[in-house]
Amino acid sequence: MSSRAPRIASEILRGVVGAHPCGSAIVGDLVEEFARRQDTTSGAAARRWYWREVTRTIVAIIPAVRLDARAAARALGVVVVAYTLAIQLSNGASFVLDYRMAVIIAPIMVFGALAGAASTRAVPGARALGALMLLLLAMVVGAAHVASSSPAEIWFRAAKVACFVLGIGGGAACALAVRSRSSEAALKERRG
Amino acid sequence: MTDPTSIGELEFVVLLVVSSLADDAYGAEIRREVSARTGRDYSTGAIYASLQRLEDKGFLASHESEPLPVRGGRARRYFTLSTAGRSALRRATAAKRRFWEVLSLAPRRGA
Numbered sequence: 001m002s003s004r005a006p007r008i009a010s011e012i013l014r015g016v017v018g019a020h021p022c023g024s025a026i027v028g029d030l031v032e033e034f035a036r037r038q039d040t041t042s043g044a045a046a047r048r049w050y051w052r053e054v055t056r057t058i059v060a061i062i063p064a065v066r067l068d069a070r071a072a073a074r075a076l077g078v079v080v081v082a083y084t085l086a087i088q089l090s091n092g093a094s095f096v097l098d099y100r101m102a103v104i105i106a107p108i109m110v111f112g113a114l115a116g117a118a119s120t121r122a123v124p125g126a127r128a129l130g131a132l133m134l135l136l137l138a139m140v141v142g143a144a145h146v147a148s149s150s151p152a153e154i155w156f157r158a159a160k161v162a163c164f165v166l167g168i169g170g171g172a173a174c175a176l177a178v179r180s181r182s183s184e185a186a187l188k189e190r191r192g
Numbered sequence: 193m194t195d196p197t198s199i200g201e202l203e204f205v206v207l208l209v210v211s212s213l214a215d216d217a218y219g220a221e222i223r224r225e226v227s228a229r230t231g232r233d234y235s236t237g238a239i240y241a242s243l244q245r246l247e248d249k250g251f252l253a254s255h256e257s258e259p260l261p262v263r264g265g266r267a268r269r270y271f272t273l274s275t276a277g278r279s280a281l282r283r284a285t286a287a288k289r290r291f292w293e294v295l296s297l298a299p300r301r302g303a
Contacts, residue, residue, distance in 0.1 A: 005264075017237075020240070020244070021244065022219070022240050022243070022244060022269055024266050024267065025218075025219055025240075025256070025266065025267065025268065025269035026219065026236055026237070026240050027264070027266060028260075028263035028264065028266030028267065028268065029218070029219040029220040029223070029236055029263070029268075030236055031262075031263050031264045031266070032220055032260075032262055032263045033220050033236075035262055053235060053236060056235035056236075056237060056238075057235050057236045057237030057240075058237065059235075059237065060235050060236075060237030060238040060240075060241055061237035061240060061241060063241070064237075064240070064241040064244055064245075
């Protein structure tokens with residue numbers, strides 16, 4: 001019995017290769033190969049292959065994605081503003097909550113998630129690309145933040161950065177899932 | 193500076209495969225053929241990055257098929273070799289042949 005390709009992997013792939021001129025053909029090729037592998041191997045093996053191939057394809061295709069100057073400026077603007085706002089609001093919450101780890105995790109993750117969701121609007125047609133840019137920015141700045149801390153607070157800072165990155169990933173994944181459901185519903189409506 | 197008409201190793205293989213597949217040269221089939229002939233498992237992304245570079249250089253042309261249910265309603269993108277692509281393939285083959293000729297004329301170590 002054949003089933004659909006893993007939905008989350010498909011949505012992430014669509015969200016990245018949407019900015020490539022052959023984006024739709026790339027997704028179609030992977031879906032076609034997934035169906036072929038389901039018939040020749042087990043469903044689990046086909047799903048494993050699909051996830052692995054989506055990851056490899058994203059890594060290979062990102063350098064080939066070209067944005068024009070206006071789209072690139074917009075993407076960078078959305079990502080930087082989302083990042084700066086989330087960091088400032090998290091810092092404000094940390095200050096109000098007296099920097100107690102047990103209680104500041106929630107606002108860090110919430111503001112990270114909101115920034116992650118906003119970043120999916122950075123590149124129209126390639127929604128996961130903005131989220132990847134924000135994740136990269138948060139990890140690079142976060143690593144510098146942790147590296148510059150004193151030994152006494154290194155774990156505290158590392159935990160804050162990890163929560164922020166997790167929040168971004170979670171928020172972006174939720175936004176992509178919501179988008180996927182609404183586009184599927186619109187497709188069904190058009191067919192029906 | 194890189195010569196815009198030069199082609200890399202993977203691009204050379206992709207051109208050969210597109211030429212041999214003729215009317216059936218679309219992404220998934222090209223990937224299978226390239227992987228089978230080279231013995232390396234290339235990702236779909238790596239193949240499309242090469243196909244896009246070759247199309248930008250004017251060595252390949254592409255067109256889309258009708259949407260197919262097996263692909264979730266997406267079209268296949270078929271690639272064909274252009275005249276410039278055929279010339280590039282001939283030039284690259286001749287360069288490789290000359291290289292092998294030089295190697296076969298070179299005195300062997302220890303001889």
